[in-house]
Amino acid sequence: MALASTSYNALAQCSRRYTLHYHVAAVRQHRATLSGRPARLRPAAFESVSLDDLLPTKLELLKKVACLNRGAIASSNDKYEVSSFVEVMEDAAGSLVQLDDVQGKWELLYSSVEPFRSSPFFWAFQEGLVQSRGVAAQIFSFTDSIPGAHVGAAYQTISFDTAKLISEVDLEVFPGIRGTVVTTSMVVQEPPRSLAVTVQNTRVANSNLLPFVDSVTVPVQEIMEAVRGPGSTRVAVDITYLDSDLRISRTRPDNEIFIYRRV
Numbered sequence: 001m002a003l004a005s006t007s008y009n010a011l012a013q014c015s016r017r018y019t020l021h022y023h024v025a026a027v028r029q030h031r032a033t034l035s036g037r038p039a040r041l042r043p044a045a046f047e048s049v050s051l052d053d054l055l056p057t058k059l060e061l062l063k064k065v066a067c068l069n070r071g072a073i074a075s076s077n078d079k080y081e082v083s084s085f086v087e088v089m090e091d092a093a094g095s096l097v098q099l100d101d102v103q104g105k106w107e108l109l110y111s112s113v114e115p116f117r118s119s120p121f122f123w124a125f126q127e128g129l130v131q132s133r134g135v136a137a138q139i140f141s142f143t144d145s146i147p148g149a150h151v152g153a154a155y156q157t158i159s160f161d162t163a164k165l166i167s168e169v170d171l172e173v174f175p176g177i178r179g180t181v182v183t184t185s186m187v188v189q190e191p192p193r194s195l196a197v198t199v200q201n202t203r204v205a206n207s208n209l210l211p212f213v214d215s216v217t218v219p220v221q222e223i224m225e226a227v228r229g230p231g232s233t234r235v236a237v238d239i240t241y242l243d244s245d246l247r248i249s250r251t252r253p254d255n256e257i258f259i260y261r262r263v
Helices: 002-035 052-065 076-096 120-130 133-144 211-215 220-228
Strands: 104-111 150-159 164-174 177-190 194-205 234-242 246-251 257-262
Touching: 052 076, 052 104, 076 234, 076 246, 076 257, 120 164, 120 177, 120 194, 120 220, 120 234, 164 194, 194 211, 194 220
Parallel strands: none
Antiparallel strands: 104 150, 104 257, 150 164, 164 177, 177 194, 194 234, 234 246, 246 257
């Protein structure tokens, strides 16, 4: 029985890798056919590709990230496979992105870094305040390793009518101490596929230990600009894939991957 189970798992893993390599190879072959050479082309080269054509790749991507706890337990091999699926979808359909369609509420499915970093607060912290990816990475790693620390659901709500991006990340810092970090940012479109996000403030909501903190808002923009100058909380995010229920974003300049589903 153990041998059969081992064989089945090995076959399943080989099947997943074959599917991944098939999709990657197919898109690379399409690139070569269009360009006459096996080079990476702009997404516009895939004008004949529809979102329906990408459905098998999309389903494989969703199956892959479903068991990775928003990326928190992803191995280096898992991240490679996710990244490969993402690149296929970006290259084939990135030019189809319509920024107006990014509006709505989205739930984080996968992050290539610590899931709490899906909040724009941490993008601004790295690029605007610390201004060092290496130092920021060490701080984030320390935060992620705090005993009992756990990241729950993470959401983003985007509206161009109000020019707001509301980020909500459920956190448990120590066993039994829970709350939701709510960060409010101004958001504007930067065509063709980018958003400019200016972090304004953050607060903790739904705290089960210190309910009075719900009324305390930290003026992030004011504090950071006092230290680093005007515009220090402004960051950019690229929308590299978008359909009716799935969004893939990458932060600048670190190019980290965030995958969301529409709620």
